[in-house]
Amino acid sequence: MSFPVITIDGPSGAGKGTLCLKLAQALNYRLLDSGALYRIVGLKAFEAGLLTDKELTATDEKNIADLTAQLDIQFIPRDSGEVDIVVDGTSVAGEIRNETVGGYASKVAALPKVRAALLALQKNMANEAGLIADGRDMGTVVFPDADAKVYLTASAEARADRRVAQLKQAGQSADYEAILNSIKQRDERDENRSVAPSKPAEDALVLDSSQLDADEVYVKIKKFCQTKGICFSE
Numbered sequence: 001m002s003f004p005v006i007t008i009d010g011p012s013g014a015g016k017g018t019l020c021l022k023l024a025q026a027l028n029y030r031l032l033d034s035g036a037l038y039r040i041v042g043l044k045a046f047e048a049g050l051l052t053d054k055e056l057t058a059t060d061e062k063n064i065a066d067l068t069a070q071l072d073i074q075f076i077p078r079d080s081g082e083v084d085i086v087v088d089g090t091s092v093a094g095e096i097r098n099e100t101v102g103g104y105a106s107k108v109a110a111l112p113k114v115r116a117a118l119l120a121l122q123k124n125m126a127n128e129a130g131l132i133a134d135g136r137d138m139g140t141v142v143f144p145d146a147d148a149k150v151y152l153t154a155s156a157e158a159r160a161d162r163r164v165a166q167l168k169q170a171g172q173s174a175d176y177e178a179i180l181n182s183i184k185q186r187d188e189r190d191e192n193r194s195v196a197p198s199k200p201a202e203d204a205l206v207l208d209s210s211q212l213d214a215d216e217v218y219v220k221i222k223k224f225c226q227t228k229g230i231c232f233s234e
């Protein structure tokens with residue numbers, strides 16, 4: 001039996017996570033936060049001394065892919081609908097959500113052997129229930145036969161504004177220029193890598209959310225999903 005899959009790809013800060021959580025709650029589907037997988041590998045590779053400022057070699061790639069294959073990664077749904085991420089028995093959800101780890105993630109994500117090591121885990125998540133898959137290559141590589149594909153984007157400036165607001169709300173300091181630079185660097189790396197670059201699938205709906213709030217985005221994507229035969233109960 002196959003279950004419905006909705007893919008939401010796009011750059012950092014476009015609002016994918018916010019949209020995916022709403023869709024998963026409304027449809028009672030599982031949520032795959034594939035960015036968390038690359039963040040975990042990036043963090044673990046950094047901690048193991050495998051990520052430095054130097055260009056990564058073929059040996060580095062093999063070592064990071066071996067480390068990836070040994071990780072026990074679990075997505076545990078919580079009552080709130082959010083998903084806890086547990087690695088080798090320890091929750092890492094709080095530790096991986098920062099721009100430094102986002103940068104590590106983007107480096108290891110450019111390594112084909114690392115992407116290959118994470119592929120089966122991602123594909124298997126569609127075997128148990130309907131799935132909302134959040135990432136960069138969900139519609140192009142991991143779930144090419146998905147029922148509905150979306151590429152959610154926004155200008156780098158709008159995304160930097162959102163990050164600044166998010167950090168301030170969490171009581172943290174935020175340097176707009178530094179955040180904007182980091183977003184642009186990550187976009188550059190993610191969109192131009194040779195393997196699974198971040199881009200819309202040919203059959204994806206592309207939505208620019210720069211001028212839309214999160215509710216407006218949800219309403220548009222819900223309507224799009226309905227045209228693809230996905231049934232919402234509300």
Ligand SMILES: Nc1ncnc2c1ncn2[C@@H]1O[C@H](COP(=O)(O)OP(=O)(O)OP(=O)(O)O)[C@@H](O)[C@H]1O
Nearest residue numbers: 011012013014015016017018162166209212213214
């Ligand atoms: N349409 C929107 N308009 C304004 N702010 C938004 C919108 N969608 C999400 N946000 C806010 O922007 C911030 C980033 O959103 P979110 O984490 O969903 O983005 P993302 O695409 O998942 O980023 P990442 O790929 O880095 O995880 C959050 O604070 C969120 O509340």
Ligand SMILES: Nc1ccn([C@@H]2O[C@H](COP(=O)(O)O)[C@@H](O)[C@H]2O)c(=O)n1
Nearest residue numbers: 012034035036038105106109135136137
């Ligand atoms: N399918 C994916 C998802 C993510 N990445 C890389 O991980 C970085 C972090 O992703 P977030 O969504 O958590 O911000 C991202 O910049 C990508 O480099 C990926 O390659 N493929």
